[in-house]
Amino acid sequence: MVFHRLSRLGSRIVRELPRGIFMPVFGMRILHRSYGQYLQSSPMLQRQTRSLKEALFSNNRKFCTSFSTTSEKGGEETEKINVIFVDKDGEEIHIKVPIGMNILEAAHENDIELEGACEGSLACSTCHVIVMDTEYYNKLEEPTDEENDMLDLAFGLTATSRLGCQVIAKPELDGVRLAIPSATRNFAVDGFVPKPH
């Protein structure tokens, strides 16, 4: 009952507050939820409304730009974006990535076959992913020289390739499709898949 009232309040605030503070995506989700919650009450919804409360009464900047998943908020969920991985056989895997997490970590958390031999320290090219849509590629920041140097060594390089460990999830990337190349520079013609450490 309390949650119902809070979410109602939240949706009204969202409508009235200027768009600049809340992301449109975020606002939309709350609106949907406020109708949907009549039908079901999920832990996801509870988490959403709790985070709304925090957004109202705390600094927005902290909410939008948290980088590490082990922030002072502890185990509480941050906003997530949808990422679709397309593996070498063409199968699509939909996952949700919290904002601020890099793609390599997200893939490992969801058991996707993305090798990260150097664990994100810009010393290899095994987390190479191909951004399938050019407009999403343009939304990413320019790769640094070091990333480009490592990318030069990647197998199956394309014009829209990036290293997964350098792609940080942000709200503009919601719905991005990332293709995993058929092989990495660590030769495994026998089909061996190294486990992430």
Next chain:
Amino acid sequence: MASKVISATIRRALTNPHGAFSRCRHLSTAAAATAVNYEDESILMKGVRISGRPLYLDMQATTPIDPRVFDAMNDSTIHEYGNPHSRTHMYGWEAENAVEVARIQVAKLIEASPKEIIFMSGATEANNTAVKGVMHFYRDTKKHVITTQTEHKCVLDSCRHLQQEGFEVTYLPVKTDGLVDLEMLKEAIRPDTGLVSIMAVNNEIGVVQPMEEIGRICKEHNVPFHTDAAQAIGKIPVDVKKWNVALMSMSAHKIYGPKGVGALYVRRRPRIRLEPLMNGGGQERGLRSGTGATQQIVGFGAACELAMKEMEYDEKWIKGLQERLLNGIREKLDGVVVNGSMDSRYVGNLNLSFAYVEGESLLMGLKEVAVSSGSACTSASLEPSYVLRALGVDEDMAHTSIRFGIGRFTTKEEIDKAVELTVKQVEKLREMSPLYEMVKEGIDIKNIQWSQH
């Protein structure tokens, strides 16, 4: 037998004024040309007896290795034999260090960063990697290549190969002085142009293209600019930043270095991507896998460093010799045409056409001067050079062209002897030539109706 050799040596040492030089006759040909003609010193070359080794005036084909470069290579060959890509022991580290030092030396010559130099087996491999590699990488969006009709054969052949694969190539014509028409270049650029490839200094006629302007045009239209600078580095000032090149091919054996090594400059900012021709362990930034030829690379680096130090002096020396050659020939002969622009030209290349004389017979007559008609690549074929055809030179003049290449080690005596021999040959051939007789009588050759037998 031994006494004969000893007496011959003593006779030579006492009577030959250039005593020291005659011992190293393989390096200096000045002595051979000016020495008194002894029977046992003449050389039998393909059934023809000549008085000594020919004068080497074919510097565009290749250059003799500078003794200082040889010293550097020799030392490295014996001591630094490790694989430069071995990461685990001192032999690998030493060899890697030698390669990195050479990389810095090459980069400094062209004002680039060492990280942008990829060592290859020569300018031909560099040209192939650049042209085919760039187009294959961007094959989804870019389908068009622009080049000129006077490029080196490896660029033209790579473009023809790309045409077989379905790409479109525009071969830009050049003006009569050999330079590219910048307006035509601007018009030829399309939205799907993936590469513009124009060589900096032409190997046959020696003209220097307007690189800065071409670079500016390519930058405006956002098209990568590749240049074959094999004949340019170490001879004219090269600056990849000013020229705005994305890719540049270099060769060692054109600048007094060893044969079998070259490099490709690949720009890092803005980054140009290539599909490598050689796949493997990812050496040389993944663009050219394979163990680097350490000693060749060391030689290349040493040659570049020397070229940087001596570029100005070499240019002065060679310019003096070029003027001596041209004036010497023009004083005695008429009907001598210089192919290509005289203003925008590298001083060490002089491509002359002698009217009313046939080129092959002139070459056969110039047995004691090593020159070439056209380029080494085209010397095997019977057709006259396509470069001269692109200049719009008449067929009869194209057949008669001779390319004189002057270099760091050419001497005044060699030039004087070359002038003397050339003039003698041309006069002899013209005396025999019925066309020349007719011209002297005032008949206009172009209006003659030749009858068929």
